[in-house]
Structures are given as structure tokens and as C-alpha cells.
Amino acid sequence: MSQWYQHNHSLFREERKRLAEACELMMLSVVAPGFPINSAVLTNTECAIAHGTYSIQAKDGRGEIEYGITLWTPPNYPKLPPVLFGNDPKLPTENIDRHIPFNGQACLAVNSEIELHWPPGSNLVDFIEKLVAPFLAWQAYYDAFGYPPSWGGRSHGNKGIFEFYTDILGMSGDKIIVGFMKLLERKKPPKGHEICPCGSGRKLRDCHQNLLNETRRILNPKKVRMDLAIIDGNSGPKITRKKRIPPFRHK
Ligand SMILES: [Zn+2]
Numbered sequence: 032m033s034q035w036y037q038h039n040h041s042l043f044r045e046e047r048k049r050l051a052e053a054c055e056l057m058m059l060s061v062v063a064p065g066f067p068i069n070s071a072v073l074t075n076t077e078c079a080i081a082h083g084t085y086s087i088q089a090k091d092g093r094g095e096i097e098y099g100i101t102l103w104t105p106p107n108y109p110k111l112p113p114v115l116f117g118n119d120p121k122l123p124t125e126n127i128d129r130h131i132p133f134n135g136q137a138c139l140a141v142n143s144e145i146e147l148h149w150p151p152g153s154n155l156v157d158f159i160e161k162l163v164a165p166f167l168a169w170q171a172y173y174d175a176f177g178y179p180p181s182w183g184g185r186s187h188g189n190k191g192i193f194e195f196y197t198d199i200l201g202m203s204g205d206k207i208i209v210g211f212m213k214l215l216e217r218k219k220p221p222k223g224h225e226i227c228p229c230g231s232g233r234k235l236r237d238c239h240q241n242l243l244n245e246t247r248r249i250l251n252p253k254k255v256r257m258d259l260a261i262i263d264g265n266s267g268p269k270i271t272r273k274k275r276i277p278p279f280r281h282k
Contacts, residue, residue, distance in 0.1 A: 035108045053156040057083030069118040069135040079104045089171040096171045141195045142254040216255040
């Protein structure tokens, strides 16, 4: 599969320059197959990764904590976002409590949520500032106190997905949320005569059509579909083999 930087040299140059300016200890480079992403996984194709050290201000006043990180970019970047890997003994590679479920791959947010923070047109530095920095601030708190902070960090798996959609829709209940997600994943807006998933029994036009349309404006149907697939357990196989990167799943 061809890689994004092979047919978009100017984007690669821009991304590398921006990254060097914003994070002086990080670098975007093209690496060969077999390059170590961290102690658990290697690349299996040539690809572009941003790697190095990122320092974050610890919230307890202990000054800065530095974390070694690697951002793997998918072949069709920036259509799909980068994937963050911890590359640091402080970030354990198999720890669900740290939101690092396997191979050091960080679970930053649900698919739709990532797109909210990193909309089309965003770059690597945006990704670091909007998604990586809060994740590392959360890790720094954990490292300082030995337990997770009360802020940030959703539950694991499906529960985290339901939490996100509950925040967005202001409604709860798994069945209701899935009902709204099924309308949100559609390419075309649902019709007013369809029944509202909120459980009122009323037609959308007499119920939550405005909320639905507002939400459709900010969420990408494709990403909602990815979140739904995870809930349905159809998100594909997890990485089980060590020492091999991809096939990646954006979770
Ligand atoms: Zn309703």
C-alpha cells in the first residue's frame, strides 16, 4: 500500500517543520520495516512516524514529566488520525487501567470524539495538543499519585462509547443511545415521520429532530459507524501477534 508521504511531499515537509517548531524533542521521519515503535512492536512496512520526547506539566506542582512517545501515521493519513504509542517505561504496554490496552497503543477517545477534537484539516501538532497532551497529563497525574484523576478518561470499551454519546446527546440508556447512533451513522438525514429513538413514541419532527440534526452537524457518520461496530463486536480482530504492527484498528 502506498504511503501518504509518497504522494504528498509538501504535506510531509509542512508536518515535519510544524512538529519541529512546536515540539523540539520530536521528529517526523520515514522508517523502514522492522523499526521499533516501542519495546513491544515493530513496523511491518515502511511508514512515517513522529517520535521523541514530550514534556508535560504535572498537575501536582512537581514540574515537568517527560514521556517517550511514538505517533504512527496510517498509509492514508490524514484521512485517518495517527495512533499514539507509549515508548517509555512509565507507560506500561499492557495496562487497561492506564488506557494502554495492548502493545503500548493508547486509547485516546472513541472514534467520533477523536474527530471532534481533530477535525479534517488538522495536523500532527493539533493531534498532539488536543489529544496526546491531555492523555499524558492524565498519565502524569497517575504517575504522581498512583491512582487516576477524577477528570478525563472514560470507561473502557462499550461503556466509554455510551458515556461519550450521553455527553453529546444529553440522554442516557444503552438502547436509546444505540437508536440515536443508528440515525447518526446514516448518510442522509432521517425523515421527520420516523419514530424518535428517545422512547417517547413520537415522530422525530415532534420530538428530538433538532437535537439529531445538530448532532449530525458535528459528528461524522463514518466515525459513528466505527463506534457502532465496536458496540456490536464487529470491529475486527484485535492485534494478538507481538512484534508486528498493523493491521491497525482505529478504536
Ligand atoms: Zn425524542
